[in-house]
Amino acid sequence: MNKHFLLGVTLLLISSVSFAQPLQPQGVYPTNWWVGMKNPKLQLMIHAPGAGNYTYSISDPRVQVQKVTPAENKNYAFIDLVVKAGAKPGVVKINWKKGGDQGSFDYELKARRAGNGTAFAQGVRSEDFIYFLMPDRFANGDYSNDRIGRYRDQSLNRDSMYHRHGGDIEGVINHLDYIQDLGATTVWLTPVLENDMPNRTEHGYAITNHYQVDERYGGNLAYKRLSDALHKRGMKLIQDAVPNHSGLWNFFVQDMPMKDWLHQWPSFQQTSYKDQTLMDPYAAPKEKRIMEKGWFTQQMPDMNEDNPYVANFLTQHAIWSVEEFGVDGWRVDTYIYNDLNFMNRWNAALYAEYPRITIFGETWVHGVANQAYFVKNNISNIPVKSNLTGATDFQAKFYGIDPALTQNFGWTEGVNRLYSTLANDFLYQDATNNVVFLDNHDMTRFLSTVNEDVDKLKVGIGWLLTTRGIPQLYYGTEVLLKGVSNPDGLVRGDFPGGWKEDKQNKFTAAGRTGREGEVHDWVKTIASYRKGSTALKTGKLMQYLPKDWVYTYFRYDSKSTVMMVMNTSPDERTVDPQYFTERVKGFSHAKNIMGSTTMSLTDKWKVPGKSIWILELQ
DSSP: OOTTOOTTOOOOOOOOOOOOSOOOOSEEESSOEETTOSSOEEEEEEESTTGGGSEEEOOOTTEEEEEEEEOSSTTEEEEEEEEOTTOOOEEEEEEEEETTEEEEEEEEEEOOOSOBTTTBSOOOOTTOOEEEEOHHHHOOSOGGGSOOTTSSOOOOOTTOTTSOOOOOHHHHHHTHHHHHHHTOOEEEESOOEEOOOSSOOSSOOSOSEEEEEOTTTTHHHHHHHHHHHHHHTTOEEEEEEOOSBOOTTOHHHHTOSSGGGBOOOSSOOBOOOOTHHHHOTTOOHHHHHHHHHSBSBTTBOBBOTTSHHHHHHHHHHHHHHHHHHOOOEEEETTGGGSOHHHHHHHHHHHHHHOTTOEEEEOOOOSSHHHHHHTSSBSOOSOSOOOOOOEEBOHHHIIIIIHHHHHSOOOSSSTHHHHHHHHHGGGGBSOGGGSEEESOOTTSOOHHHHTTTOHHHHHHHHHHHTTSSSEEEEETTGGGTOOOOTTTTOGGGOOOTTSSTTOSOOTTSGGGOOTTHHHHHHHHHHHHHHHHTOHHHHHOEEEEOOOBTTEEEEEEEOSSOEEEEEEEOSSSOEEEOGGGOHHHHTTOOEEEESSSSOEEETTSOEEEOSSEEEEEEEO
16 A cells, blocks of 8 residues: 555655746745744745746845755745845745746735734733634625635535535624623634535634635635724634644645655554553553544644644744734644644744734643643653643533533532542643633533533533633523534534524524523623623632532632632532631622622521522622
8 A cells, every 4th residue: 555645545746847837836835924023034835836946036135045945746845034134014026947937926025913912912811701603603794605616515504514504704793792792802713714625614624725714704804804803892813723734635735745744654544532642651652653643534634743844834824824814812723633842832933923922722631630731831750841821621621510510419529520620720830821611612512511401501601700711602602502512413503693594593682582591691791790800800719628519619819809609409508608717707798790689798698509609708
């Protein structure tokens, strides 16, 4: 079998024959760059028939050519440049020559975006509240882009979870009032970059062109308009990065610059999905190699981040996205499957250009120690010391709030699991940088996790918005969307009212029925209070051992103290606030933020079953 096996598709490196015609670049990547970057170096990838057979030069005092490298595949050439200090924006002519033929093409150097760290690249922190959505499933604002003829996937069927539904960036822009009114400060979309795959393109994680926002979402201009609209509101934008893999139909997979552009195997090798092999002191090297270099799926080839040209391509693209689109922070998909030394360099390059930007990685692992391994941590004697800002906190989800609301109370069960998981925060340098969540696009919706018990959903939301870390709400949770991840895939259902033909519109108060309005307003009230509470946004956390199904914890700083009493029992429980001596001392009353009820701290309280009280001490 061909040792460069790619899913039964023979992808040959094309050797160009000599010809006499002008160079016609199919692509130059990055598509443009900026003057005044902290790192003046830039590596251009030229993709054109026979590009490696040409010589290149630049006669411009703003730019110095350091090196030109023809790729193994002569359809590519790499040009290493230095953009000199003090260079002015404008067009640079890149000259090419082959035999008696010569010519040039233009390359633009732009002025940098204003407001680094204040108007964009601001970072996302514990004072923020993320609203996470899938653009294809949120709202359709432009029906003219539902199908684009040049794309392979022409599906458009809202009755199928695995076809495109037509949602787009315009739909998101149209509903920013709703998102902001709910209390969110930040919007995170699943990847918006082009996914020109034959099918299953609704999720966005099989990128085929890093420099083109999918036209079915509205293209680059629509994404810029979304970024601008968010920033005008004082809100932020998170972009979803996928450095670990690309889509099979990416141009640089179908026509690879070099044999080791991807991780190659004698036959298809899927990753083991076993993160333990990366940190296990006893792990066999073979197991680590399969975990890190195996493909995520057959449709998602694994990028060889050890290859310096791949590394430059991915790193420059990330910087380009921040500067071009005004990104404020990054969520990195499948973080644990990347080469971790490369990711440290990728992160560092972004931190260097954008000192306030933050990056959190998807760390779907099992165990706090496993998760802490991939972020800035307090663990010594490990193979790779991460510089990642934070993680998507799967531990607080799977080993915290889920068992707290689905298990009976026990010595290590039920809400004790939540307490014990947070007790391991000593492994992180700063656990407040972790993104906490109830559900996402890959797992059962939280309402279904708690067997459609709306009271338990409200408890989960109350915890989400008051615990440590950065809260993230998955779209539709606030209007009781439900669904099980397998086998029906309904976790990616459409937001009702996002399409003009929808009979119900949950974006409006009038369209919310039953308890939908109650839960929507529950989120809004807590999120609104949180915006004005320094204790909840940036304060310390103190938790007490759960007793008889009840978990009590405090968020506090020098300005205020907020007390949370979570009763996970189906029945009423009595709580004596005087037990919590350290935190209630000096206060006489507690005001419930959900209404105007004020209670004395000298009385014992009757806390209803399946409820959470959020109390401001006075």
